[in-house]
Amino acid sequence: MQLANYLFFTTHCEDALAFYATCGLGQVTLLIRHGADGIPLAHEAMRGSVMHARFEGPGVMFFASDNHDAEPMRGSAHMLMMDDRESTDRMFARLAEGGTVTTLLAVQPWGSYYGKLTDRFGVQWMVDCLQ
Numbered sequence: 001m002q003l004a005n006y007l008f009f010t011t012h013c014e015d016a017l018a019f020y021a022t023c024g025l026g027q028v029t030l031l032i033r034h035g036a037d038g039i040p041l042a043h044e045a046m047r048g049s050v051m052h053a054r055f056e057g058p059g060v061m062f063f064a065s066d067n068h069d070a071e072p073m074r075g076s077a078h079m080l081m082m083d084d085r086e087s088t089d090r091m092f093a094r095l096a097e098g099g100t101v102t103t104l105l106a107v108q109p110w111g112s113y114y115g116k117l118t119d120r121f122g123v124q125w126m127v128d129c130l131q
């Protein structure tokens with residue numbers, strides 16, 4: 001068994017996935033569009049947007065799509081467990097571009113080098129390094 005997150009966007013899924021690729025998290029390995037190749041449409045406005053995508057990188061896998069009835073992101077976060085502080089600093093800074101830092105990246109009372117943010121697409125990220 002493996003647990004994988006599924007992110008729901010209304011119209012910005014493709015932009016979010018491109019952003020995560022530029023952050024160095026990985027790449028889109030599967031992308032299916034609403035209305036393409038005989039895929040039925042629930043709403044015409046969704047034609048051409050992302051019906052289902054898989055995003056993968058070293059130690060990273062999640063799924064995402066655009067949905068007409070998507071609710072705002074809440075109550076969940078991606079947690080990245082990093083190997084060193086330098087890569088932790090870089091990843092945190094990249095993901096924070098255009099977003100909101102909610103916990104500054106710093107050594108926390110429990111000993112981890114940790115920070116939390118909400119990216120420009122409304123997805124929460126926790127970045128943690130034990131070193």
